[in-house]
Amino acid sequence: MSHPAHYREAHPFIFVMTHWINLIAMVALAFSGFYIHYPFFAGFMGVARGMHFFFMYVLLINLAVRIIAAFFVKSATRLGSREVDTDIKNWLPQKLNRHQLIPWIKYYIFLKKDHPIGAKYGVLQKIAYIATVPLTLAAAYTGFAIYAPVMDWAFFTAGTDAVGGPMNMRIIHYYLMWAFILFTAIHAYLANVEGFSPSRLIFAWKEEEGLQFDAEGKIVGGTEH
Ligand code: HEM
Ligand code: HEM
Numbered sequence: 001m002s003h004p005a006h007y008r009e010a011h012p013f014i015f016v017m018t019h020w021i022n023l024i025a026m027v028a029l030a031f032s033g034f035y036i037h038y039p040f041f042a043g044f045m046g047v048a049r050g051m052h053f054f055f056m057y058v059l060l061i062n063l064a065v066r067i068i069a070a071f072f073v074k075s076a077t078r079l080g081s082r083e084v085d086t087d088i089k090n091w092l093p094q095k096l097n098r099h100q101l102i103p104w105i106k107y108y109i110f111l112k113k114d115h116p117i118g119a120k121y122g123v124l125q126k127i128a129y130i131a132t133v134p135l136t137l138a139a140a141y142t143g144f145a146i147y148a149p150v151m152d153w154a155f156f157t158a159g160t161d162a163v164g165g166p167m168n169m170r171i172i173h174y175y176l177m178w179a180f181i182l183f184t185a186i187h188a189y190l191a192n193v194e195g196f197s198p199s200r201l202i203f204a205w206k207e208e209e210g211l212q213f214d215a216e217g218k219i220v221g222g223t224e225h
Pocket of ligand 1: 026029030032033034036037049052056057059060140141143144146147148171173174176180
C-alpha cells in the first residue's frame with residue numbers, strides 16, 4: 001500500500017529545486033572527486049578540480065537555502081492532507097511520529113507489509129534526511145582542511161592535527177564520498193520501492209493523479225498509485 005503523500009503541498013516547488021541542485025552538485029562532486037582520487041583517463045585534472053571547487057560552494061549555499069527556507073516556507077506536515085504548517089516542524093519530533101519506530105523497523109526488515117501512517121516523514125526517514133546535514137558539513141570540513149587557500153586556518157589545522165595530518169584528512173574526505181553513495185543508493189531504492197509517485201513529485205512536481213480532497217484539504221479518495 002502506498003501512502004497518499006504525493007501532492008504538491010508535501011514538497012513545495014522550492015524544495016523540488018533544492019533537491020535537484022543538491023543531486024546535481026553531489027553527482028558533480030562525486031565524479032570530480034573520484035577523478036581527483038583516481039584519474040582513470042588522462043588530461044582532465046584541471047577541469048575536475050575546477051568542477052570540485054565550484055560545486056562545493058553550490059552544495060553549501062543550497063544547504064543553507066534549504067535550512068533557512070524551512071523556517072519560512074509552509075509544507076504539509078502530515079500525510080493525507082493539504083493542510084500546511086511551517087516546514088521546520090517536519091524535522092522536529094512530532095506527535096504523529098510517536099510509537100512508530102518499532103513498526104517502521106518491522107516494515108523495513110519485511111516483518112510487516114504496511115508502514116504506519118502519521119507525519120509527513122517516517123521516523124527513520126526523518127533521521128536519515130537530518131543525518132545528511134552533518135554528513136555534508138563533515139564533507140565540507142574535511143574538504144576545506146585539504147583546500148590550499150584555507151587549510152592553514154587554525155579552525156582546520158586543529159582538525160588536521162587531530163587526525164594525524166592532511167593525508168589522513170584526505171582519506172577521511174574520500175571515505176565520506178562512499179557514505180554519500182551508500183546513502184543515495186538506499187534512499188533512491190526506498191523512495192521508489194512502492195511506486196514512482198514520490199519521485200514524480202520531487203523531480204517533476206507532478207501530483208499523483210485522481211486524488212480527491214474535501215473542503216478541509218483531507219484526502220477522501222483517489223488512486224493508491
Ligand atoms: C563543501 C564540500 C566539499 C569541499 C570543500 C571539498 C573540497 C575538496 C578538496 C579541496 C579536495 C582536494 C582537491 C585537490 O587538491 O586536487 C577534494 C578532493 C576530493 N573530494 Fe571533495 N569537497 C567537498 C565535497 C565533496 C563531496 C560531497 C564528495 C563526494 C560525494 C567529495 C569527494 C572528493 C573526493 C573523492 C576527493 C579526492 C580525495 C583523494 O584524493 O583521495 N567532495 N575535495
Ligand atoms: C537517485 C537519486 C535520488 C532519488 C531517486 C531521490 C528521491 C527522493 C524522493 C522521492 C524524495 C521524497 C520522499 C518523500 O516524499 O517521502 C526525496 C527527498 C529527499 N532526498 Fe532524495 N533522491 C535522490 C537523491 C538524493 C541525494 C543525492 C540526496 C542527498 C545526499 C538526497 C536527499 C534527500 C532529502 C534530504 C530529501 C528530503 C527533501 C526535503 O524535504 O527537502 N536525495 N528524494
